[in-house]
Amino acid sequence: MNTSRDAVKSRVRREVDALFETFGRPDEACGSSQPKFQRQVLTQLAGLRVVQQQQGQLLGDLVTRFARRDMEAQANSEPLVAMPFDDYGTLKQFDCTLTGTRKEVFIRELAVKGGANPAACTKRMLRYVMTDHLACQFSWQGRKGKLSFCQMQLPSCITCAVQTAHEASDFTVEMAIREWLRHAPARQHNAIAKDSAAE
Template identity: 30%
Template sequence: MFKIVEFVESHEVDLVPAILLENGQCYLPNSLTDSYEEGRRKAKEAELMDDVTPLLSCQTFRIAPQQSSEPALLREVLTKLEMVLDQQSTILRLLQLREDQEHLLDIEEGLLPLQDLPRLLSLEQRIQQSPDYKQKPINWLGLIGGADVRDCTWRILKRLFANSLAKNLNWRGVNGKTSVATLQLREVVIGDIRRNPITANVAEMEVEGTIRRWLQLAADREGGRKRRLLEKAAVLSALVSLSVLRGGWA
């Protein structure tokens, strides 16, 4: 049997065999052991002794007050328990946030990019009727990102509008085209761009100017510019041929 004692002179606390304690005195060996095995052997011999031998030194001791360590241990346990509870609460919040984000990212398959005007108007109507639904395209398109305002805007617009639809859109809605400035999707695009840390503080005017330019170039994309150049070349060639024929007739 062992007891925890505190030596009066040195104020050291140690664990010693109970057999070495008598009348407030602790009888310790005069020499230290060099190994763990030797120490165990001598401790065993001490437990079997009937009397304390002169080879032991005597030190005054008192039983270490355990009540002083218990509150400290209790505080440590409570502190760690509180940390565990905080970690569990954080994990639960993260899991809930992930579930909410997955729900908000649930975009119908084939919805985007919008292929024609009826689908555009249908999406606009759904956004107007349900403000919560507006957050879905914002969250989904907001993951696209980009290196700057132009790059981010063009990437989002490419995912939002098919080029065949973009040809029938412009900013103000002139020349029989649909106005983008009056659409709810305009706010969706601006919200997406501001979700990007690089473009978080962008002004609406800068985004609107970038949208205008993207729409203006819709006719040049997907081979449109090359096709127009070939058409112009064909017309010019026809005019030259016609001029030559007229010269020959003269």
Template identity: 30%
Template sequence: GSRPSHHEVESSLGRCSAMSPEALNQHVHGPVPSAGRPRDITAHMPPGAISGPQWTDFMMQVLRMLHTLKQRQQQQSEQLALLANMLDSVLPAPTEPLVVAPLKDLEEFLAYEKVLAASDEKKLQLKRYIKIIGGDDAKEKTSRILKKLLTYDIGVAFTWYGTKDKRRFCDLQFCQLMCGGLTEQQNKKEAEVTLKDIEKTTMTWLRHAKERLDNCQKRGAAQMAHPEEDEDD
């Protein structure tokens, strides 16, 4: 019933540490608790005394728990590394922020059209920006996009369907991405946006571009004055 000597404890610990996990589990009484909580090894002990076998049993349970915790920690580390690798392969590479300033003239706008036609990344970039511009209804959303990204100097070169010496706006990459971004950006809290709404608002904006450009010039403003400085459509 006496407590084992220091030498006996060290000898017992040495034998346990040299065991494989399977051998250690067989050597120790009881299965590993599934929740990582050790069984009460002192419940059967007489008050004020710990026998040699009980002390050895306690020490082996400590070793077993440490071994189990180490295995679980290693498994969790491997799982975290796997998840990190999965995220790296799934998440798209960050895109450069879109320049908010409007395209200044027709030449720059047509060059941007070519960039959109050749780059899916630039298409996605523009579409994301279109979705965050916002507005209370379909008309305001469309107008805000046109005002933020185009100038009247560009608008005078287009009509929706293209007539006489005017270019066709509805076939542009810019127009198609604007329509896609606005019609996809819908939930129960937002006003519905239809292609007809976008077409009607854009036609009006293009039709008034010449008049508003002339007004800017009369006021001494630069030819590519920012449309947001003028009154709403």
């Protein structure tokens, strides 16, 4: 307890010195009580600044702790996606349920997947949601006879989830989704070839 009190006093002294450097030291030779008053005011200000910084740090730690606990609780609860969807019908049904609280729960479920950067994070989430077989049926806007991915709720869920872990624009996440969908046929072809070679 004394150690933390001494640390606070030391920080207050440093803050007072910094304030004196900024505003100048009072002229103690003038013989009035003004220099003493100035020192007291600056000491109080420095003390308030130190306390404010400590409370800010404490608040930041609490926010981080609660966010981590919330994510761990979500990870330990029953997931909304038991395994990646493999057909459009069931994925579409699931997508239609992503509103309100359920959407928020799903975003937290996705956010736990993580990733080293926004693109890697996006791809991990997409792999969690659907197989390459199903991804082959989609393109971002649904051109060339494919299904439109951007019309679903999933893209906004993935974007929000990525942005909880990384600083990323909507466009960055969209480009990662587009790329992942575009390469789905090649991934599926490679997986089939690998399975054939193993037999």
